[in-house]
Amino acid sequence: MAGRRIVITSGKGGVGKTTTTANLGAALAKRGYKVVLVDTDIGLRNLDLVLGVEKRIVFDLVEVVEGRCQVRQALIRDKRFTSLHLLPAAQTRDKTAVSEAQMDALIGELAEEADFVLIDCPAGIEHGFRNAVAGAREGIVVTTPEVSAIRDADRVVGKLKERGLPHTLIVNRIRPEMVASGEMMTVDDVRDVLRTEILGIIPDDEEVIDTTNRGEPLVLDPNQRLAPIYLKIARRLEGEKIPLTRLESQTFLTKLFSIWKAG
Amino acid sequence: MLRGTKSGLEFVFAADAGDAVLSDLTARLSERPDFYRGSRATAIFQGAPLESDAFAGFLDTVRAHGIDLHGVYGAAELGPFAERHALAYLGEPPRPVVTSLGQRRPRKVVAALTERARSLEADFAGAREDIARRRARGETSVAKPDFAKAAAIRAGAASAGPTVAPPVLTVTPGTPATLYHRGTLRGGQILQQIGNIVVVGDVNPGAELVASGDILVFGALRGTAHAGAQGDTAARVAALELAPTQLRIATCIAADDVKHKAREPEVAFIRDERIAIAPYAKAGLR
Amino acid sequence: MEAIETEITAPVPEAPVGDQPVAPLGRAIVITSGKGGVGKTTTTANVGAALAALGKRVVLVDADVGLRNLDIVLGLEARVKYHVLDVIENKAELDDALVRDKNVDSLYLLAAAQTREKEDVSTEAMIGLIEQLRARFEFVLIDCPAGIETGFRNAIAGAGHAIVVCTPEVSAVRDADRVVGLLPHDWKPELVVNRLRPALVRKGKMLSVEDVDAILRLPLLGVIPDEPGIIIATNKGRPIALDEHSPVGAAYRQIASRLAGNDVPPPTVKVAEPGFFSKFGSLFGGR
Numbered sequence: 001m002a003g004r005r006i007v008i009t010s011g012k013g014g015v016g017k018t019t020t021t022a023n024l025g026a027a028l029a030k031r032g033y034k035v036v037l038v039d040t041d042i043g044l045r046n047l048d049l050v051l052g053v054e055k056r057i058v059f060d061l062v063e064v065v066e067g068r069c070q071v072r073q074a075l076i077r078d079k080r081f082t083s084l085h086l087l088p089a090a091q092t093r094d095k096t097a098v099s100e101a102q103m104d105a106l107i108g109e110l111a112e113e114a115d116f117v118l119i120d121c122p123a124g125i126e127h128g129f130r131n132a133v134a135g136a137r138e139g140i141v142v143t144t145p146e147v148s149a150i151r152d153a154d155r156v157v158g159k160l161k162e163r164g165l166p167h168t169l170i171v172n173r174i175r176p177e178m179v180a181s182g183e184m185m186t187v188d189d190v191r192d193v194l195r196t197e198i199l200g201i202i203p204d205d206e207e208v209i210d211t212t213n214r215g216e217p218l219v220l221d222p223n224q225r226l227a228p229i230y231l232k233i234a235r236r237l238e239g240e241k242i243p244l245t246r247l248e249s250q251t252f253l254t255k256l257f258s259i260w261k262a263g
Numbered sequence: 264m265l266r267g268t269k270s271g272l273e274f275v276f277a278a279d280a281g282d283a284v285l286s287d288l289t290a291r292l293s294e295r296p297d298f299y300r301g302s303r304a305t306a307i308f309q310g311a312p313l314e315s316d317a318f319a320g321f322l323d324t325v326r327a328h329g330i331d332l333h334g335v336y337g338a339a340e341l342g343p344f345a346e347r348h349a350l351a352y353l354g355e356p357p358r359p360v361v362t363s364l365g366q367r368r369p370r371k372v373v374a375a376l377t378e379r380a381r382s383l384e385a386d387f388a389g390a391r392e393d394i395a396r397r398r399a400r401g402e403t404s405v406a407k408p409d410f411a412k413a414a415a416i417r418a419g420a421a422s423a424g425p426t427v428a429p430p431v432l433t434v435t436p437g438t439p440a441t442l443y444h445r446g447t448l449r450g451g452q453i454l455q456q457i458g459n460i461v462v463v464g465d466v467n468p469g470a471e472l473v474a475s476g477d478i479l480v481f482g483a484l485r486g487t488a489h490a491g492a493q494g495d496t497a498a499r500v501a502a503l504e505l506a507p508t509q510l511r512i513a514t515c516i517a518a519d520d521v522k523h524k525a526r527e528p529e530v531a532f533i534r535d536e537r538i539a540i541a542p543y544a545k546a547g548l549r
Numbered sequence: 550m551e552a553i554e555t556e557i558t559a560p561v562p563e564a565p566v567g568d569q570p571v572a573p574l575g576r577a578i579v580i581t582s583g584k585g586g587v588g589k590t591t592t593t594a595n596v597g598a599a600l601a602a603l604g605k606r607v608v609l610v611d612a613d614v615g616l617r618n619l620d621i622v623l624g625l626e627a628r629v630k631y632h633v634l635d636v637i638e639n640k641a642e643l644d645d646a647l648v649r650d651k652n653v654d655s656l657y658l659l660a661a662a663q664t665r666e667k668e669d670v671s672t673e674a675m676i677g678l679i680e681q682l683r684a685r686f687e688f689v690l691i692d693c694p695a696g697i698e699t700g701f702r703n704a705i706a707g708a709g710h711a712i713v714v715c716t717p718e719v720s721a722v723r724d725a726d727r728v729v730g731l732l733p734h735d736w737k738p739e740l741v742v743n744r745l746r747p748a749l750v751r752k753g754k755m756l757s758v759e760d761v762d763a764i765l766r767l768p769l770l771g772v773i774p775d776e777p778g779i780i781i782a783t784n785k786g787r788p789i790a791l792d793e794h795s796p797v798g799a800a801y802r803q804i805a806s807r808l809a810g811n812d813v814p815p816p817t818v819k820v821a822e823p824g825f826f827s828k829f830g831s832l833f834g835g836r
Contacts, residue, residue: 011616012585012586012616012618013584013585013586013587013695013696014584014585014586014587014695015585015586018720043451043697043727044451044583044584044696044697044723044724044727046584046720046723046724049719049720049723050720054468054508055508055509055518055519056509056518057509058516091450091451091469091471091727092451092452092453092469092470092471094697094698095698122695122696123584123585123586123694123695123696124585124616124667124694124695124696124698124700125615125616125666126666126667126668126696126698126699126700127698127699128696128698146780146783146784147621147783147784148590148618148621148622148783151616151618151621152616152618155615155616155663175777178777178780183777183780183781183784184780184784185784206746206749206754207754209718209749209754209755210749210754210755212718212719212720213718213719213755213756447766448730449726449727449729449730449731450723450724450726450727450730451726451727451730451731452730465766467726467764468723468726468764469723469726469727470730485764
C-alpha cells in the first residue's frame with residue numbers, strides 16, 4: 001500500500017514548519033518507518049541545513065522533475081537513521097521551475113516506496129504553497145499562539161478545506177507561564193478560532209535554535225525536553241489515541257513536571 | 264596550419280598547399296570568431312605562394328576577424344607577391360619554436376598533503392555508485408550546464424521591466440575564456456563558464472560556480488564549486504579561504520564533515536582518483 | 550535619560566500644486582528578509598512609530614496580500630475601510646484608505662487586501678502607488694512578505710532602499726543572503742539583527758552579530774534584543790517603540806534616529822558581560 005503524503009504548512013513564516021518536518025520525520029524513522037522528507041522551498045531551501053546534510057547534496061528536486069537524474073540519485077540518506085531520506089530543493093532556481101502536476105507525480109512516486117512522505121511547505125500562499133499542497137493528501141498546519149500566526153493559519157486551513165484535504169493542527173512555542181498569566185493565548189483560544197483537531201502542543205525551548213544551527217534534529221537526543229513530545233506526536237500520527245496534556249491550568253511545580261509529558 | 268607564438272599568429276602554408284587550405288583556415292577562424300581579435304599575424308609560405316584572388320579573399324576574412332596580418336615569410340621570390348597584397352616581405356621562414364595552440368602542458372603535482380586532505384571523505388550513497396558506473400562508461404556524472412537555456416533565460420531577463428534580477432548566469436558557448444567577477448556571490452546565484460572562473464570577493468553558501476576549467480576565488484569560497492565540469496581531471500580549485508559546502512572536480516565530489524578553519528590559501532585537485540587539498544604556497548596552480 | 554518628544558503634527562498636507570515649491574520626495578524603504586517570522590512586520594511598525602514620534606510624516610504599506618498583519622500589530626484592524634488593491638483598482642481614494650495611527654498622529658497605514666492574491670497586484674501599479682505616497686510622506690516603509698516570489702517582487706518595486714532583517718540563525722542568514730543577491734546593486738541595503746540573546750551567544754548556542762556579518766557583510770543599522778514584552782505588545786496593538794522603559798523599544802528608537810539622519814553611535818553588542826539587560830541603557834544611550 002502506498003505511503004501517506006502529508007504537507008506541513010502554516011501560512012506565516014517562522015512558526016516552525018521546517019523544524020517540525022525534520023523532527024517529526026526523524027521521530028517516525030526512529031519508530032521504524034520509511035520516511036522521505038521533501039523540501040519544496042525552491043530558492044530558499046533550509047531543510048537540508050536543519051538535518052545537517054547540506055554538504056551532501058548532489059541533485060535536487062528540480063533536476064528530478066526535469067529528468068536530469070533519477071529520484072534515487074537525488075535522495076540523501078540520513079547518516080543517523082537509514083530509513084530517513086531527504087529530497088532537497090534547488091537553491092539557484094525559483095518556484096516557477098516546477099508545476100503542480102509535476103509535484104503531484106513526484107510525491108506519488110516517492111509514496112510508492114515510503115511509509116510517510118512529509119512535504120515541507122514554504123511560507124505564504126503563493127506558487128510555492130500550491131506546489132507543496134499539490135502532492136499532498138493530508139495536511140498538518142503549524143501555528144504559534146499569536147494573533148498574526150493564527151490569522152495566517154486560518155487562511156491556510158481555508159485553502160486546505162477548498163481542496164478537500166483532511167488536516168490537523170500543531171500549536172508550537174507555547175509558553176505555559178505566559179499563558180497562565182494571561183499574556184499569551186491558550187490552546188483552547190487557538191482551537192476556537194481554527195476549529196481544527198490538535199495533533200500536538202509543543203512548548204517553547206531555547207535549545208531548538210541551537211539544534212537547527214548544528215543540523216542535529218533534537219529527537220536524536222533523549223536529554224532534549226522536546227524529544228518525547230515529537231515522539232508522542234509521531235505516535236498520534238500513526239493513529240494512536242494519546243490525550244493532550246493540559247498545560248495551562250496547573251500550579252508551577254506540576255507545570256514543570258507536565259512539560260515533560262506534554263504533547 | 265595556424266600556430267600561436269609569442270609574437271603573434273602564424274598562418275603556415277605547406278609546400279603543396281592548395282586553395283582548400285584557405286577554406287579550412289576560414290572555417291577554423293569562424294569557430295572562434297572573436298578569439299583572435301587584436302592579434303598580429305604573419306603568413307609563412309614553405310613553398311610557392313597561393314593563387315592571388317583566393318589569397319586576397321582570405322586576407323579580407325582575416326581582417327574581418329580583427330587580425331592584423333602584416334607580413335609574409337617565404338623564399339625570396341615572394342617579394343612581389345607580398346607587395347601585390349600590400350604586405351611586408353619578412354624574409355626566410357623562421358624555425359617554429361613553440362607548441363601549437365590547444366595543447367596544455369601536463370601538470371605536475373609535487374605537494375605534500377595537509378592533514379585535512381587525508382580526512383576528506385565523500386559519503387554519497389547512491390550518487391557514488393552512479394558516478395563510478397558513469398565514469399566506466401566515459402560519461403560525466405554531473406549534467407553539463409545547459410548553456411542554451413541559460414542564454415535564453417538571460418535574454419528573457421534583459422527584456423523584463425524593473426523586476427528582480429534572476430540568478431546571475433554568464434554564458435560564452437564555444438569560447439574558452441576566463442570569466443572574471445568582482446564582488447561577492449550571494450546564495451542562490453550561479454556562475455557557469457566554459458573556461459575558467461575568477462571571483463574577487465566571497466562566494467557565500469548557496470552560491471554555485473561551475474567551470475570547465477579552473478576556479479579561483481580571491482576571497483572565501485563557502486558555496487559549491489565545480490571545476491573541470493566537462494571532465495577535465497586536471498582542473499583545480501583555489502581560494503584564499505577554502506571552506507566550500509561542497510567541492511567537485513570532474514566527476515569527483517567531496518565535502519569536509521569536520522569544521523575546519525582554513526588558515527592559509529589552499530588549492531584542491533584530484534590525486535589518486537580523490538580530491539586532495541594542499542596549501543597554495545606549496546602546490547600552486549601548476 | 551533622554552526624553553522622547555512627540556509633537557501633534559498638522560494633518561497630512563495635500564500634494565503640492567501649481568507653482569508652489571515642490572517638496573523633496575520621501576524615502577521609500579522596503580523591509581525584507583527572505584525567511585518568514587524574523588520580525589519584518591514588527592520592525593516596520595516599530596521603526597515607523599519611532600520615526601513618527603520624532604515628528605516625521607510616515608506611511609506604512611503592508612505588501613503581504615492575503616496574509617496581512619501590519620494592521621494587527623498596530624491595533625488598527627477595526628479601522629481599515631479600504632486597502633491597497635482598492636486604491637490601485639480605483640475603487641477608493643488614497644485618502645480614504647490611509648488609516649491614521651491611534652498612538653502617533655503623523656503615522657499612517659495602508660493595509661493589504663486579505664481576500665485577494667499577490668498575483669492580483671502588478672509591479673507597475675505598485676511603483677505608481679509608492680510614487681504617490683512619496684509625494685506626501687517623508688518615509689514610506691513597505692512591509693515585505695516572506696519569500697522571493699511575486700509578493701517580494703511587488704514589494705520592492707517602487708522602493709529605493711532596503712532594510713534586511715535577520716535573526717541569529719543559520720537558515721535566516723542563508724535566506725537573507727539570497728534576498729540581498731536579488732536586490733538592485735545600488736540600493737546598499739542595511740542590516741537589522743533581531744532577537745539577539747547575548748546569554749545564548751555566550752554559551753555558544755546562538756550565532757553572534759559577527760557570525761551574521763561574516764556572511765551578509767552589510768552596514769549594521771541596529772541590533773534588537775529578544776524580550777517577551779514584544780509578544781505582549783503585538784497582541785495589544787501598541788508598538789513597543791513607544792514604550793519608554795523597554796530596551797527593545799530603545800533599540801528601535803535608535804534605528805529611527807539613525808534613519809532620520811541623526812548622528813547616533815554605531816550599534817555594538819557587548820557579549821562578554823553578565824547582566825546584559827541592566828547595562829543596556831548605557832550601551833545604547835537612548836533610555
